Amino acid sequence: MRLMPVAVAVAVLLTACGPKPTEAPTDGEAVRERAQTAQTARRRTGAEVQQRGLNRVIRTVYLCNNGERLSVDFDNPREMATVRNSNGEAVDLFQERAASGLWYRASGYELRGEGIMARWTADGREPTDCRAVD
Structure with a gap:
């Protein structure tokens, strides 16, 4: 039964040897500095953001004036x-x-716009204005 006190002593020693927890700053100025440093580290250049968008599929949802909801996958x-x-x-x-904005079309269908606004034309129907919501 001597093993029990030895095991407890080893456990206490091991927990005491670990690294001391560091305290995060709690005053306003130190917290603000930490947040700005973290933001700056994650910030990408404009070229990096553009390159990332050009190499992936981006999904956008549009709500149109005619009540239609469009889900668009832009496969750049x-x-x-x-x-x-x-x-x-x-x-x-x-x-x-397109001179600016986006323009996609195929056999009677067209999606054209700039920013969050687009115009959707479906084969045989009146064009409708749409607004991106996602």
């Missing part, structure tokens, strides 16, 4: 966009050169 590497409407119907559009 393939220069395409897949538009899904509220009924789940999907159409693939191909990227066109």
